[in-house]
Amino acid sequence: MSAKVPSRTTVGVVLAFVGALFIGYVGVSYLLAPQSMAPDFGLPSWPHGEGAGFLAVKGVRDLASGLVILAVLMTGDRRVLGWVMLAAALTPIGDMFIVLLSDGDPATAFGVHGATAAAVVLAGGLLLSGSRTGSAQPVA
Helix, strand or coil: CCCCCHHHHHHHHHHHHHHHHHHHHHHHHHEEEEEHHHHHHCCCCCCHHHHHHHHHHHHHHHHHHHEEEEHHHCCHHHHHHHHHHHHHHHHHHHHHHHHHHCCHHHHHHHHHHHHHHHHHHHHHHHHHCCCCCCCECCCC
């Protein structure tokens, strides 16, 4: 008896779903406990006092990112979801460069933001592989 191997689309959908839940959780965490989350971003310092509102900006951005992915997931169109995932990869790529260019922790830049970007690109690539241009294909 052989085990059934999940399709690339299924793996892409699972990665997109888990990623959406995770980034949504991160967003809510930045909104509810910004000072406890900020050190994990990888920057050498973070806003305090009146400047701490920028941490809420990150929270809203991350929460919205997760909700957009979930909304597209619900449409069942794997091609659109794949393109959304590839576009969404720009956020962790940008975060990685922000950390690196701000003399932040390189391990966090690559290990958190870079790895996140790689996972999002992988999900997008898996979702787009095998789909044809111009044809909407439902999520498996």
